[in-house]
Amino acid sequence: MKSKIVNALKPELETIALLRSNTKPEGAIQPTPGKYVCIMSLFAQVATKGKVVVFDRDTYGCPGAKAGLGFGSAYGEAMGGYDTFAAFFSKGLEDAKDKDKYLEISNNANVHVRKKLIEGERFHTSREKAYKWITQDLPLYDFPEKYVILKPLKDVTEDEKPQSIIFTVNPIQLTALMTLTGSIREGVNDTITPQGAACQMIGSFVFKEMESDNPRAVLGMIDLAARKTVRNILPDNVLTYAVPWKLFLDLEEEAEEGIFKSPLWLDLFY
Template sequence: MKSIIVEALKPNFETVAILRSNEKPEGAIQPLPGKYTCIMPFFAQVAAKGKTAVFDRETYGCSGAKAGLGFGSAYGEEMGGYDTFSAFFSKGLDSAKDKEKYKEIAENTNAHLRRKLLKGERYQTSREKAYKWMTKDLPVYNFTEKYVILKPLKDVTADETPHSIIFAVNPIQLTALITLAGSIREGINDTITPQGAACQMIGAYVFHESESSNPRAVLGMLDLAARKHVRGILPDDILTYAVPWKLFLALEEEAKEGVFKSPIWLDLFE
């Protein structure tokens, strides 16, 4: 599938489409069943190397990605449930409701995860706020389709309809996209920057926006943990800009005669 926006941006990385399907694409990369891992390196390989990645309910990587990909939520079920994750996302052992139980869970993990569990990721100021984020703030979906697929937009065929589109862009390209979105949407706050995991910034939060009559884009890769995992593939100045399919089509239409035809864009490349 060709894109006017992509042709104008000339990004160094592939623009990525998210699709849901009951058919598994051949030759796709996929996490191992039951293996605890970050899925953002899989996204990075799609963007940087043009691969296709696929995930299902046995290969979603980690608890955050289960929610991010639309396979439900594991926060209440895995690794001690909400009590563990509430402390993990805040101040670690210091925030734990049952410190002895929490410490026992931490001691039974690998060294890298143990360190994070004991110190806490500190994304939330308190156990209570972390619990509210998991149970109230984060949009959770459990789609009926078996697979979630990430593939380069250029490889999307005419009989496929993506759920959303993800641009991997530098600050100049991001500026153009935010300008483009602002040119067609009423009001302000055309792009949201929600707290959460990087996979949720290309998944769950975008799924939520797709339900709106006036959907917004979601700025992503604002997750320090994911940054470490993709650092060997994506440069530090690359952010994701994810848009629901409906918004992508509107942006494509405006791109024909919009900001990319403006001297303010063209002057950047003279």
């Protein structure tokens, strides 16, 4: 699929489409069943090398990505359940509801995860706040399709309808995208910056916006865990800007005569 926005931005990295499907693409990269992996490392393979990646309910990488991709939630069952994750996302052992149980889970984890479990990732100020985020704030979906696919937008065919279009851009390109979105949306809160995992910022939070008559874009890669994972693959200065399909089509229409024709953009970019 050709995109007027991509043509104007000329991004160094691929613009990516997230699709749901019951058909597995041939030759796609897929995680090993049951293996823990941050799927943003695979996202980076799509962005930098134009690969196609596929996930299913046995190969989603980690509990956060199960929620992010729309395969339901593993927070209640993996690694001791909600109480473990609530402590993990806050101050670790210090915040654990059952410290003996939490310590046992930590001691059985690999060295890398063990340290984070003990100290906590500290994405939330307290176990209570983290618990609320897991059980109430994070949009959760369990779609009927078997697969979730990440592929370059340029390879999307006419009969495919992505759920999320993800731009991986530098600050100047991001500025143009946010201006473009603001130029067509009513109101002033055109882009959301949710607290969550990077995979959720290209998936579940975008799925939530799909339900709106006036959907917003989702700014992503504001996740230190994902940043650490992809640091040797993606530049530190890039962010993701994910939009629901409906918003993408509206942005494409405006792209022809909108901000990309402004002297401001032309002076900055050319």
